[in-house]
Amino acid sequence: MTDQHRVTREAGPDVIDVHAHAVLPMSLGAAGAAGPELGTSPDGRPFYRVGDYVLHGVRYEGSPFMDVGVRIEAMDAAGIHRQLLSPNPLTYFHDLDARTAAGYCRAHNDAMAELVRTHPDRLLGAAQLPMQDIGAAVAELERSVRELGLSAAYIGTDPGRRLDDPAMDALYEAAVGLDVPVFVHPTPIGAGGPPDDPRMRRFDLDLLFGFAADETLAVAALVFGGVLHRHPRLDVCVSHGGGTMAYVAGRFARAAQVPRAWVPDFLRENGVEPYLRRLWLDTHVHSERSLDLLVEVAGTDRLVFGTNFAGWDAGGARAVEEVGGLMPKLSTNAARLLRLG
Template sequence: MIDVHAHMFFDELLGKAGSAGPAIEKVGEARHEIVAGGYRWPIGPKSSLAETPRQRLDSLDEDAIDVQVLSLSPLWLFTHTPREIAAPFLRSANTFMSEWCSQQPDRLRGFAALPTVDIGAAIAELEHSVSELGLVGGYIGTDARAALDHPDMDDLYQACVDLDVPLFVHSTVPGVDGPAGDPRLDRFDWHVTLGYPHEETLAVASLIFGKVLLRHPKLDVYVSHGGGSIAFQHGRLRHFASLPRSPITVEEFDAQFSRLWFDTHVNSPESLTLLRAVANPDRLVFGTNYRGWDSGSVDEVEPIADDVVRNARTLLRTPDRATASA
């Protein structure tokens, strides 16, 4: 099995993003939190984030995962942090990612975190990470711009096409280093449980109604968590596309929606059934948010296991190389 949704932290990056940290703070007896700018996330008794590639492979063996594609924690993307801090921070992160994965290159791959506060810097980092570090694609947050169809983003999208690599879009938490989010989400970890899928749904809608995939017909965009609630909202958005005031036609909606890639990390068989009913079956890949609070398992995709492995090979452009054993 190939898992394309798994995150990494590196202790070496602690304190390297200026006022945003990041940091690990003790908050009680045997309790710690990751602090990233204005956001805190509990990590239990752990006071270190370190993990060796060998430790990760032992875990993957237990979970029947052959290949895993890793990305930096979205809490550490620092989309709104000034370029002079964000760019070197993410350059270091991508270097660590490359070095870490290269110790087990047949089974560990990585996405390159991009400093989208400056699109020129993001493109330079993508080119360096793909050409020099061997990472498999770009990785940005849903907050890279107020909407992902913003004209600023077009050069980055074209760079992905020129390099023939996918772009991974993952939800982010407002307020880490930018504008505060909806205060109603401050309870019960709703920034993650409700906020993440909301941001992903907006991202998908922006890509489609903003005509990004019409402007970039060879662009491959992969959106985490099954695209948020897009499977449930698919019919409603498609119906809007039939109205005269819609910027796109139903045919353009369908064509673009079928181009998008989604992972299967939606946490219930019923949700996955709905996603499979509306998404292009050739664009579904397996993802877990590995060992996170909501971590998935290979059992969830048993009926479509061969399909999601084949699709991941296509997304990663590695049909006969690192994923061959999967």
């Protein structure tokens, strides 16, 4: 244990990071021709292939994404005590046939459970689900929680259907019955491979802006679409502070106040704010001013610490420092969200 790790542990509750993706070696090739596949290009650059999408220049092997020993060392150096490991957003495979997707998710979740068992005091795992078939997704979530000991469901912002599609209610009901949260995170891959909007292919905007747009759409579906109203005990955590949610919350509220045919009665009666404050949101927003706005709009009772650990925009120890005195509250919240007692 590093000195920094020891000091942080003595100073308050364990620092819990809920936004940490993993690339699982045992899942490679589990989606058949779609991969995932690791390799090296003729020019010597590493690549990671998912279907027709190829990510060049990112070396997963030997990094915290794939090497648990490297991950634990990096967690110690950053002062992070526990992490919820989640699927790589590149490998949601929402466009695969249902049978192949179910097989991939089963292999992924088996590998995730095996990984977290190597460090049960440091790591927890989230289950990937075959969203092509909601019945299969419910069954896989039940297996993952009851048999494998995983701690959450993990889905995309656009898992092949709208988040407020009535067909999704069975999954939400299952999560409530199993007493696990549902995490929602975008993918940079569009329906046909790379991002569908050609404007998003410039300047890495699929990551810099596309994620925020998708997360805001997810918030709208959960609130306007009545998911949180229909499932009052459901815990949903949206990545990156809910995208632009804090900035557009006033416009959302105004829309519910002005007569519009699509506004449901529960929003006319209750307003938007109670539902926005029902959402769990991670603090991976990169800016003190953005975090201040998020706290002002969402409050602190359902904010949790997230880093995108080891990713292109992760902050390591700096991410811990950025939230400052808010960390004890974030840690307590994360323990509550993940049912850590």
